[in-house]
Structure formats: structure tokens, C-alpha cells
Amino acid sequence: MKDTDDHTAARDADAALLARYASGDATAARVLTARLSPRAYGHAFRVLGDAAEAQDVTQDAMMRLWKQAPTWDAGRAQAATWLYRVVANLCTDRLRARRTQSLDAADVPADPGPSAAARLQTAARTDALQAALLRLPERQRQAVVLRHIEGLANPQIAEILDVGIEAVESLTARGKRALAADLAAQRDALGYEDDTV
Amino acid sequence: MHWGMKMTQSNGIDPAENSDLEALLEAARAQAPQMPDGLAARIVEDALAVMPRVPWYRRRPARALAAIGGPAGLGGLVTATVAGFWLGIAPPADTVDPLVWVGAADSTAEVYEDEELADLVGTNWFGDEG
Secondary structure, eight states: OHHHHHHHHHHHHHHHHHHHHHTTOHHHHHHHHHHHHHHHHHHHHHHHOOHHHHHHHHHHHHHHHHHHGGGOOTTSSOHHHHHHHHHHHHHHHHHHHHHHHHHHOTTSOSOOHHHHHHHOOSOHHHHHHHHHHHHSOHHHHHHHIIIIISOOOHHHHHHHHTSOHHHHHHHHHHHHHHHHHHHHHHHHHHTTTGGGO | OOTTOOOOOBTTBOHHHHHHHHHHHHHHHHSOOOOOTTHHHHHHHHHHHHOOOOOHHHHHHHHHHHHTTHHHHHHHHHHHHHHHHHHHHSOOTTOOOHHHHTTSSOTTOOOOOHHHHHHHHSSOSSSOOO
């Protein structure tokens, strides 16, 4: 019940800010940027594993939000949910483009995992999780990030990924199992025994 | 970490592996990717570049209305204006004459009879009918 209230309050607050922005209030643009863009960037980064691409996706998604503002319907989905959906679709497009490029380029390895992991600059264990996430099938990856890292509820994820709630449950369960198995298999290669001393 | 210890399966995931995975996910939740410097500023720049420009003549009435207390304030203002206008046209007979205050008129002025008042205001609201 509280989640529903919070969701409604957030939806109303975002809708009010979008209305203020649409009436020429620059402060509303700054507040919306602070509220929404870090979540958009976080999701894009987790799914794409590339900071530059995540920046482009975030900027593109926010631009689409600004253009929607004058016709925004206060009763529609929460702006954050709408934005996650745009980000998810933009990420899907980029991942598809990457696959096409990989097929076209003979010298690029088919498995993007190691190269994606090598690009990450975060701590070793975050690298391990991020690398394992990048080895998941794209839909499972999106669902796991939204559920287990962004902390969204299944109905919201279903709306973002445009699937049913049962499909979300299946995607997150399979994704989590695959992640656990992957991380277990990586244990020796990642040197986790060293830090138990 | 317990990644080398195989235990009984629980919901398809080894409990130790599940525990380790939960720890990693918890750490990921606590340490969200930080937006690079300048990205928020670029997003705000984009927003301002495409922000709808509301014409001044559409903004000003709304501001003026807000300044007088919104629709309720406007209603009160209209009522007071109409009432004042009417009192100016047809002041009550027993209204204190400001000229008396400044000594320019006789304070013992006659009180209008109903018939005289009717002549002044054009209707005999105060007289007996029939």
C-alpha cells in the first residue's frame, strides 16, 4: 500500500514538474534532471557496460522526455518508468548494432564479455558482477538490473520491458541463476581466494 | 566468499553462491554508477534549448490573477467594484455627507422622504405598494 502511495506521489510530482517545464520554468528542468537522469545513466551503464554509450543513451532519453513534456498526460505512467522504458529500448538498439558490427568485423571476438569487462574501471568485485551481467542474454540482463539493482517492482518492470509479470519473474529467476553460476565459475580466475586470507 | 563450497540447492541456486551473489548485488545497489562530469549540465542545456516559450500575454494574466489571490480574489474584487459603483450612483439617504465633515455643508440637512428617494433612484423600493 505504501509502495502504491509512493508511486502515485512520485508520478504526481514528476507530472507537476513536467507541466512547470512545459510552461517555461527552467528550474523544473534542473530538478527533473537531478531526479531522473542518474537512474537512467545507471541502468544504461549496467546494461551496456560502457560509460560513453551510457552517456549518449541518457542524454537521448532525457531529450525525448523534454519533447514529451508539453503533451505529458499526468495520469499516464510515472515519468521514471517511462524513462526506464526509453532507456531499455535505446540499449536494446545499441546492443543489436554491436552484434551486427561484431558479425561484420572478422577480427572482433564473438564473445563480448572479456572486452566489455576490461573496459570497466570500477573495483574488482563490481567488475566481476558487471562482467557477469554483460554475459547474460539482453532481456535477462535488463530484468535483473531493474529488479535486483534498481529495486523496481515486477509490475513496473513488466511495463518497462513490455512483457507480462510472469515473464518478468521468469527472466529475473533465470538471470539470477545464470549470474550465480557464472560468478561461481569465475571464482578462481578472478582471484577471490586471495582476499580470504 | 564461499564460491568453492557446494551445498544443497535452494530455488535453483546453491545457498553459498546465492549469498555471495546477494552480497555483490547489495554492493552494486549501494554504489550506483556515477554520472560523468558535465553530463547533467549538458542535459539541462538540452532542456533549455527545447523548452517551450510561453508568450508574455499568456503568462501575465496568470501572474496577475495569482497576485490578487486567484479566482476567489478576483471574485471579491469584482463584487466590491460593482457594490462601490452602485453606491456611487445611488447612495443611501442616511449616508454621512463628507462635505459636512469639512464644514462645507449643513449638518442638519433634511432626511429624504421615501417619495423623494424614489425620485432620485428611479424606483420606489422603500415605499408601500398598492
